[in-house]
Amino acid sequence: MPPDGPAESTVTKAVKRKPRTQTGKARSTAKAASRQTVSIAFTGSGGAGVMTAGQMLLDAAAKAGWYGQMTRSSGPQIRGGEAAAFVRLSSEPVIAPNNVFDIMVAFDWMNIDRFVDEIPLDERSLILSDPEAGEMPAALAKQPAAKADLALATVAKEVPGGRPNMVALGAVSTLIGLSEEKVVAPITKALERKGVDAIRASMAAVKAGRKAVKGARTDYRLPVSIGTDRKERWNISGNEAIGLGALRAGMRFVAAYPITPATEILEWLAPNLEKLDGSMVQAEDELASINMIIGASFGGIPSLTATSGPGLALMMESIGLAVAAEVPIVVVNVQRGGPSTGIPVKSEQSDLNIALYGLHGDAPHIVTAATSITDCFFTAQWSVHLAEALQCPVILMSDQQLGQSRTVADRPKAQPHVAKRLTALPGTEDYNRYALTESGVSPMATPGTPGTTYVADGLEHTERGRPSSQSKDHLAQLDKRARKLETFAFGDHWAEIDGEGETVVLTWGSSTGPALEAAKMVRAQGGKVKVVSLRLLMPAQTDRLEAEVKDAKRILVVEQSHSRQFYRYLRAFYDLPFEPEVFAQPGPLPIRPLQVQTLLTDGQKRS
Amino acid sequence: MNKVNATASLSPKDYKSDYKPVWCPGCGDFSVLASVTKALAALAVPREDAAIVSGIGCSSRIPAYTNVYGFHGVHGRALAVASGLKIARPDLTVLCMGGDGDGFSIGGNHFLHACRRNVDITYVVMDNQVYGMTKGQASPTTDCEWEGSKLTPYGTGVSTFLPLGVALSAGANFIARSFSGNPNDVAELIAQAIQHPGFSFVEVLSPCVTFRPEQRGWKDIVRPAPAEPTSDPELAGKRLLGDDGFNMGVLYVGNRPAYETPIEAKSIRIAKIERAFSL
Numbered sequence: 001m002p003p004d005g006p007a008e009s010t011v012t013k014a015v016k017r018k019p020r021t022q023t024g025k026a027r028s029t030a031k032a033a034s035r036q037t038v039s040i041a042f043t044g045s046g047g048a049g050v051m052t053a054g055q056m057l058l059d060a061a062a063k064a065g066w067y068g069q070m071t072r073s074s075g076p077q078i079r080g081g082e083a084a085a086f087v088r089l090s091s092e093p094v095i096a097p098n099n100v101f102d103i104m105v106a107f108d109w110m111n112i113d114r115f116v117d118e119i120p121l122d123e124r125s126l127i128l129s130d131p132e133a134g135e136m137p138a139a140l141a142k143q144p145a146a147k148a149d150l151a152l153a154t155v156a157k158e159v160p161g162g163r164p165n166m167v168a169l170g171a172v173s174t175l176i177g178l179s180e181e182k183v184v185a186p187i188t189k190a191l192e193r194k195g196v197d198a199i200r201a202s203m204a205a206v207k208a209g210r211k212a213v214k215g216a217r218t219d220y221r222l223p224v225s226i227g228t229d230r231k232e233r234w235n236i237s238g239n240e241a242i243g244l245g246a247l248r249a250g251m252r253f254v255a256a257y258p259i260t261p262a263t264e265i266l267e268w269l270a271p272n273l274e275k276l277d278g279s280m281v282q283a284e285d286e287l288a289s290i291n292m293i294i295g296a297s298f299g300g301i302p303s304l305t306a307t308s309g310p311g312l313a314l315m316m317e318s319i320g321l322a323v324a325a326e327v328p329i330v331v332v333n334v335q336r337g338g339p340s341t342g343i344p345v346k347s348e349q350s351d352l353n354i355a356l357y358g359l360h361g362d363a364p365h366i367v368t369a370a371t372s373i374t375d376c377f378f379t380a381q382w383s384v385h386l387a388e389a390l391q392c393p394v395i396l397m398s399d400q401q402l403g404q405s406r407t408v409a410d411r412p413k414a415q416p417h418v419a420k421r422l423t424a425l426p427g428t429e430d431y432n433r434y435a436l437t438e439s440g441v442s443p444m445a446t447p448g449t450p451g452t453t454y455v456a457d458g459l460e461h462t463e464r465g466r467p468s469s470q471s472k473d474h475l476a477q478l479d480k481r482a483r484k485l486e487t488f489a490f491g492d493h494w495a496e497i498d499g500e501g502e503t504v505v506l507t508w509g510s511s512t513g514p515a516l517e518a519a520k521m522v523r524a525q526g527g528k529v530k531v532v533s534l535r536l537l538m539p540a541q542t543d544r545l546e547a548e549v550k551d552a553k554r555i556l557v558v559e560q561s562h563s564r565q566f567y568r569y570l571r572a573f574y575d576l577p578f579e580p581e582v583f584a585q586p587g588p589l590p591i592r593p594l595q596v597q598t599l600l601t602d603g604q605k606r607s
Numbered sequence: 608m609n610k611v612n613a614t615a616s617l618s619p620k621d622y623k624s625d626y627k628p629v630w631c632p633g634c635g636d637f638s639v640l641a642s643v644t645k646a647l648a649a650l651a652v653p654r655e656d657a658a659i660v661s662g663i664g665c666s667s668r669i670p671a672y673t674n675v676y677g678f679h680g681v682h683g684r685a686l687a688v689a690s691g692l693k694i695a696r697p698d699l700t701v702l703c704m705g706g707d708g709d710g711f712s713i714g715g716n717h718f719l720h721a722c723r724r725n726v727d728i729t730y731v732v733m734d735n736q737v738y739g740m741t742k743g744q745a746s747p748t749t750d751c752e753w754e755g756s757k758l759t760p761y762g763t764g765v766s767t768f769l770p771l772g773v774a775l776s777a778g779a780n781f782i783a784r785s786f787s788g789n790p791n792d793v794a795e796l797i798a799q800a801i802q803h804p805g806f807s808f809v810e811v812l813s814p815c816v817t818f819r820p821e822q823r824g825w826k827d828i829v830r831p832a833p834a835e836p837t838s839d840p841e842l843a844g845k846r847l848l849g850d851d852g853f854n855m856g857v858l859y860v861g862n863r864p865a866y867e868t869p870i871e872a873k874s875i876r877i878a879k880i881e882r883a884f885s886l
Contacts, residue, residue, distance in 0.1 A: 253691070275879075281690070287717075291680065292691030299691075303695070449655055453675055453676050455670045457678075
């Protein structure tokens with residue numbers, strides 16, 4: 001087709017091609033009439049506007065009353081690299097990545113090979129690509145998906161100021177059944193600063209895109225019905241949710257060093273901390289950031305830093321200091337592929353070992369994990385609360401999949417957890433900072449309080465806080481620090497538990513979503529599955545977890561690591577009734593619900 | 608700035624704890640301890656409003672010997688702890704104290720950035736040109752030909768670190784040098800450093816009588832700097848790089864504004880922040 005050819009008719013014809021007979025087992029329930037979810041991948045070189053298109057589609061879908069999630073995937077380049085926006089929309093809450101993409105829109109073919117593995121397609125999928133971009137690479141051409149031309153560049157050129165990504169947005173919004181009116185709002189919001197002309201041009205490009213696929217197949221449409229009484233919904237990323245949750249709890253000081261994929265926590269917090277009279281410092285390195293928050297917290301201000309694997313490794317010595325000196329801090333670790341620099345832009349759950357065991361000495365500390373994008377809000381708030389209540393560092397585990405994805409979800413429930421530190425009263429007689437109390441928690445004097453001066457020390461110390469290398473002091477303080485975590489009532493928040501059944505899935509972090517969706521599919525087929533996702537990894541809630549698995553006939557461990565770190569942790573801390581099955585897949589490919597579902601159903605057939 | 612309590616009349620002794628130092632008899636650090644308590648008493652800083660932060664090393668043991676709030680952290684990170692504390696609690700008088708190894712070697716990067724950041728803290732380095740706690744190894748300020756360490760028996764062969772020149776080029780706002788053998792001078796300089804806004808750096812030559820006994824001879828070499836303090840960085844640079852390390856007194860007084868934390872309370876309600884996420 002010549003580049004200046006009649007784009008509209010070609011596209012319409014191709015897109016109208018009837019879907020082939022369904023053969024995919026996984027999608028046998030996904031009839032066009034009852035479609036509940038649709039997934040779209042926008043791919044292109046950096047700067048092509050892929051992320052903007054994805055973001056606007058998510059926003060427009062939210063306007064239509066749909067739930068959604070957008071995951072980002074990009075190469076290491078700052079500009080001109082490859083980029084992909086993965087958008088999943090549904091009339092029900094979206095908790096996991098999709099199994100298969102319904103629509104893929106390729107803006108160009110640059111570096112597409114690096115993405116092919118991340119975009120599963122089947123015979124019901126549709127690849128829309130710009131004929132101007134040249135021949136479709138073999139890896140995609142051999143896919144069973146339907147293929148159609150969408151002359152993004154040509155159509156965009158016909159609109160003054162039009163951009164191909166807006167044409168793509170128009171085309172996709174039409175295919176999935178979004179009205180034009182729903183697309184207006186996000187465009188207006190995003191381009192407000194650029195002025196009326198920019199908004200008009202983008203809307204014209206969207207219209208052109210809609211026209212280009214007019215009369216195309218309708219089987220990608222989601223139902224448009226929206227209840228009027230629906231709950232308040234939020235559009236939030238996991239990284240933003242971490243920041244908000246921590247602020248909710250009263251955290252007011254952050255020092256940090258930029259690192260992918262945690263930086264958005266800091267960038268979101270910087271202006272918002274200021275609004276709440278808190279402070280943000282960009283530190284010279286992670287050694288500084290961890291020690292700055294220790295200093296600020298010693299000063300009485302609940303404090304937090306955020307980092308990823310390499311930064312966490314640098315912080316380890318000083319997290320031990322916070323254990324010994326009993327200074328409450330929260331360290332958020334947004335995991336990425338490791339070891340070393342690894343895969344900075346993509347997700348993995350392989351920092352579990354360092355979070356649990358990375359400290360030297362006997363150093364009891366708390367490790368929490370967010371179980372979903374919206375749970376980042378809850379777990380951050382809870383983590384600040386725990387750190388302050390127990391005067392102990394908390395390592396809060398998130399990952400790139402949670403942190404850099406946006407969700408449109410029901411507003412998370414308000415939580416009561418706030419920072420509440422046991423402090424010393426002015427003029428306390430014979431004040432002993434490290435007094436041996438029953439709970440292990442002793443009053444922590446805040447500088448400025450008269451009569452309770454003391455030295456916080458990383459050296460082993462007496463109750464008074466004086467350095468000591470005597471065995472009795474060491475034992476007493478080791479016991480005290482351990483006792484704090486052993487006697488505290490962590491309550492029901494230690495895990496998210498879904499369903500009942502003799503088959504139990506044990507999982508954590510961003511693997512939770514796929515496990516939950518898989519369980520739902522299995523239940524729809526009559527199976528019974530319980531999913532237990534651990535929010536509190538350390539201290540291990542041994543009795544509670546053991547109670548959840550005591551009647552199990554099957555246990556499946558699901559995690560995103562190569563060396564089965566979570567499985568090894570479970571074996572180390574819990575008395576499981578029998579050897580579990582393990583599904584451990586390293587990053588960067590996300591765990592997809594179908595993978596877990598297949599393991600669950602195959603196992604059921606076996607038994 | 609630093610809170611001054613005009614009504615209290617505390618003596619230097621009131622700022623000392625009853626805890627016995629680990630230092631060797633004759634160690635210069637005893638007199639630095641006396642000087643810092645004297646400076647705090649002279650400024651009448653309420654004990655509860657002062658904090659001394661340190662890292663690891665002989666001199667870093669100092670917080671335990673005082674009666675103010677103290678933080679004895681890990682090796683090399685004292686300036687980071689002190690900066691975080693002062694930024695979070697600008698009402699406190701924050702001093703950071705330690706040795707040459709802690710500050711210029713393992714903590715060298717923090718030294719550079721503390722100078723740049725210019726947070727209103729006072730950094731006192733007790734420089735004895737040796738690692739005393741690990742029994743006598745060369746530090747960044749050790750002469751490259753010093754052969755007294757088993758670790759570097761032929762000398763380090765490495766250029767000596769010039770803390771004051773580095774502090775100046777990195778942006779420190781107040782630079783002074785003193786000698787522990789003249790405790791009144793040290794106290795006076797520390798008091799001036801505390802009162803000067805921004806990051807103030809005081810190097811105190813503090814002999815290690817155990818591993819560098821020849822440093823007892825410093826008392827005969829030290830001399831007042833031959834010129835008045837300057838605010839001109841170019842002139843100060845020339846002087847600092849040109850002297851032999853024994854010119855005492857205030858050597859540079861900068862006029863950069865200290866690191867600022869927003870003063871005006873905004874106190875916006877968190878519900879308003881949350882609304883940004885609502886659809």
